[in-house]
Amino acid sequence: MSAFYTIWLRDLTRFLRNRSRIFTSLAQPLLYLAIFGTGLSSLLSGTASLGGVSFTAFVYPGVIGLTIMFTALFTAISVVYDREAGFLKEVLVSPASRLAVALGKVASGATIALLQGLLTLPLAWLLGLPLTLGQVVQLAGIMAVLAAACTALGLLVSTRLRGIEGYNVIINFLMMPLFLLSGALFPLAGLPLWMDVLVRINPMAYATDALRQVALAGAAQPGFLAASRLHPVAVDVLVLLGFFVLFLVPAVRAFSKQE
Amino acid sequence: MSHSIEAHGLSRNYGGLRAVDGLSLSVQAGELFALLGPNGGGKTTTLGMLTTLLRPSAGTARVAGYDVAAQPHEVRRCIGVVFQGPSLDEQLTARENLDFHARIYNLPRAVFRQRSDELLALVELAERQHEPVRNFSGGMRRRLELARGLMHQPQVLFLDEPTVGLDPQTRRAMWDYLHTLRQQSGVTIFLTTHYLEEAEGCDRVAILDSGTLAALDTPAALKATLGGDVLHFRVADVQAAEQLLHAEGLAVRRGPEGLAVEVGDGPQRIPELVAALERGGHAVQAVNLRRPSLEDVFIKLTGRAIRTEAPDAAEALVRRGRMGRSRR
Numbered sequence: 034m035s036a037f038y039t040i041w042l043r044d045l046t047r048f049l050r051n052r053s054r055i056f057t058s059l060a061q062p063l064l065y066l067a068i069f070g071t072g073l074s075s076l077l078s079g080t081a082s083l084g085g086v087s088f089t090a091f092v093y094p095g096v097i098g099l100t101i102m103f104t105a106l107f108t109a110i111s112v113v114y115d116r117e118a119g120f121l122k123e124v125l126v127s128p129a130s131r132l133a134v135a136l137g138k139v140a141s142g143a144t145i146a147l148l149q150g151l152l153t154l155p156l157a158w159l160l161g162l163p164l165t166l167g168q169v170v171q172l173a174g175i176m177a178v179l180a181a182a183c184t185a186l187g188l189l190v191s192t193r194l195r196g197i198e199g200y201n202v203i204i205n206f207l208m209m210p211l212f213l214l215s216g217a218l219f220p221l222a223g224l225p226l227w228m229d230v231l232v233r234i235n236p237m238a239y240a241t242d243a244l245r246q247v248a249l250a251g252a253a254q255p256g257f258l259a260a261s262r263l264h265p266v267a268v269d270v271l272v273l274l275g276f277f278v279l280f281l282v283p284a285v286r287a288f289s290k291q292e
Numbered sequence: 293m294s295h296s297i298e299a300h301g302l303s304r305n306y307g308g309l310r311a312v313d314g315l316s317l318s319v320q321a322g323e324l325f326a327l328l329g330p331n332g333g334g335k336t337t338t339l340g341m342l343t344t345l346l347r348p349s350a351g352t353a354r355v356a357g358y359d360v361a362a363q364p365h366e367v368r369r370c371i372g373v374v375f376q377g378p379s380l381d382e383q384l385t386a387r388e389n390l391d392f393h394a395r396i397y398n399l400p401r402a403v404f405r406q407r408s409d410e411l412l413a414l415v416e417l418a419e420r421q422h423e424p425v426r427n428f429s430g431g432m433r434r435r436l437e438l439a440r441g442l443m444h445q446p447q448v449l450f451l452d453e454p455t456v457g458l459d460p461q462t463r464r465a466m467w468d469y470l471h472t473l474r475q476q477s478g479v480t481i482f483l484t485t486h487y488l489e490e491a492e493g494c495d496r497v498a499i500l501d502s503g504t505l506a507a508l509d510t511p512a513a514l515k516a517t518l519g520g521d522v523l524h525f526r527v528a529d530v531q532a533a534e535q536l537l538h539a540e541g542l543a544v545r546r547g548p549e550g551l552a553v554e555v556g557d558g559p560q561r562i563p564e565l566v567a568a569l570e571r572g573g574h575a576v577q578a579v580n581l582r583r584p585s586l587e588d589v590f591i592k593l594t595g596r597a598i599r600t601e602a603p604d605a606a607e608a609l610v611r612r613g614r615m616g617r618s619r620r
Contacts, residue, residue: 292345
């Protein structure tokens, strides 16, 4: 328990000490919203097809998800950095259980990603989506599960890889399809079969689906949300939890076995 | 338990390459023990296995009474390690690095406060304890790593090339810390080095060459195997002079400084041997007396000199490179 907390505390200390990183990673969702929202909405004739919300508001939940995925995957790289900087040896030669260390890494990465995700919430008001406290709590819960799943995926990749370059290649290769096939930019109803299959094996699709149902609950027509969703929120969250376990178990195993 | 470290047939392969081959040795409690060898000779791999970071491919080792493969958790609790490369968190302060260590070793907070104050004073970093490590010089980092390795009062302290990349003054200071520490706490110290003069100051020295144990004894006993002092004669006709000295029943070999002759008592034999050479028609241009060093032992055992200068520079580059990359 003490090792778990120590790992978490160190990563959080480093994160909070690095203020510039917090602000640069906040700029990213703003940029995505501005580009996708403005650029793509000019293609659409009206807003009726999106249940009465603007395209920017429609994209917003996907951008929350992207922010979390981005932060989580790039926070998990700390395992690679720690190995290259030698600090990982200090941890591995200590009596701390490897399980506690790996779980501490997941917890710290997930916490940081969740914090970044929460920082995107004030944007909702700017986009004409006034959130109730209940919505904020539900969104935070979904974000936490997504953050944990993405961090576990990042830990899995970073533990099995030796170099920073390799990690960046894999993560960049993963990130774009995960985002584009998440339904962030278009509703997932009526997709061709091949795309539908790819969407359904994409954790980001379930996260975006759940975040959108909660975030747009007050603003969009209920019929639109019901028709365009993949699953009810609870099912989405359960699937995300499933992905979390699916990534976590091999990640922890690989972390414990490493030399 | 009198043995702090016991290894039997310890081996480690990397792919097809055997980095350490059947190493057996034992280190007594409280001993200052050096593993001496050239870079790439298997020292760091040996240390990796003894500190549970690398699994042995064959053989066994016990540290502080626990098996490194079967009881790594118990071994880790009993050892402190100062690694060859950097291993500090540069974004944290010196004190925060010690704090991390204390927490991960589950030390009570009061013990942490007391030990960190003591150790920061010992390594003369008390005044800069609240500065981030990225501001520290190589020597300060090494001292902090030493303090950190001692935080949890280990029974066995492992140091991998503790003085590489340090200036001579800091190297001496590092050794002073180690000797003070040993007198005060009786900790067993196991270190690797490729500096022969550092190995001289240890209780016992194991010479590791290409992954195998070439010799293991006290520095004095190792040097005694050479049969005493070494005289170097510079002459014009090396071959003929070599035959002449051979005929005198002496062990002769050719070195960079001329003919090297092992004799019991160097200073007394000089006039006699110079006279013998001159009688044989060899004008002696220069004579040099060397008391045997571990370098001579090393050359005798492995047939070559230990390379200190070139790999050192390369290592310093690697260290700097790593440090540069980790600064972000």
